[in-house]
Amino acid sequence: MSGERKVHPGVKLALELGPVVLFFAGYMKLREQTFEVFGSPYSGFILMTAAFIPLMLVTTGILWWLTGKLSKMQIATVVLVVVFGGLSVWFKDERFFKMKPTMIYLLFGGLLGFGLLRGQSYLKLVMEEALPMQPEGWMILTRRLCAFFFALAVANEVIWRSFSTEVWVNFKTFGLTAALFGFFMTQGGVLNRYGIEEDGETDGEKDGEQDKAD
Structure with missing residues (x-):
């Protein structure tokens, strides 16, 4: 895509804050629970972290598709989410x-x-x-x-x-x-x-x- 396109501020805000809000809501609901996944126990926090990573990738991808551009700060944030979130999930x-x-x-x-x-x-x-x-x-x-x-x-x-x-x-x-x-x-x-x-x-x-x- 060439050139940056305008997107409604409300849509942009929802895409940027949506994953954080959903992580919070999910954690508050699952915080005291433990889940068995492929024979390994995972806390509600780790489970929501695992869900947060693809959600962040999807919303950032949608934002790029709508605007045609991502800032270096947005890219760096996504990379760190994948790296540190992935480490948390991998090592529980x-x-x-x-x-x-x-x-x-x-x-x-x-x-x-x-x-x-x-x-x-x-x-x-x-x-x-x-x-x-x-x-x-x-x-x-x-x-x-x-x-x-x-x-x-x-x-x-x-x-x-x-x-x-x-x-x-x-x-x-x-x-x-x-x-x-x-x-x-x-x-x-x-x-x-x-x-x-x-x-x-x-x-x-x-x-x-x-x-x-x-």
């Missing part, structure tokens, strides 16, 4: 899958940090079209998001190592999602100051002109 060990968010956030934070060391904003490369902003604004946002990703990696390690599986599943389903949403909601000051309107003016310049007019 929950720890591999629980470490997956840590690896994802370390990878994203590391990539952003590497770009910053080179004086570049890799975040700009993937979001510039959807969020036009001055270079200085991109560097500020990238530094903040880099630090935030590392903080999420640490938080995930603390939660899965210190609390029960049920606490971790709730944290992964709701805590991480809310944290990401909250982070971007709190970046309004950067977006307002360095954002670029379609006419080429920044929001800051427009505010300054309005103040002079008043």
Whole structure:
């Protein structure tokens, strides 16, 4: 497929969050059960992990088919889901899958940090079209998001190592999602100051002109 196509935001959100929500619902229903599969016992968590992997592949494939494009972050996420989820199922060990968010956030934070060391904003490369902003604004946002990703990696390690599986599943389903949403909601000051309107003016310049007019 050539070129990226637009898809309804609700459909995109459903495809991205659907597997996580279904994993949560399935785990809550099967968490205290053990299942015999080919003569081997599997906990509800491992069984839902095994179901999550193909579900993630299918929804990502549908998203690619609808949009004609996948971001590097989406591809990296799917690869890590397959690797760490597969290890959990193969060894019947929950720890591999629980470490997956840590690896994802370390990878994203590391990539952003590497770009910053080179004086570049890799975040700009993937979001510039959807969020036009001055270079200085991109560097500020990238530094903040880099630090935030590392903080999420640490938080995930603390939660899965210190609390029960049920606490971790709730944290992964709701805590991480809310944290990401909250982070971007709190970046309004950067977006307002360095954002670029379609006419080429920044929001800051427009505010300054309005103040002079008043």
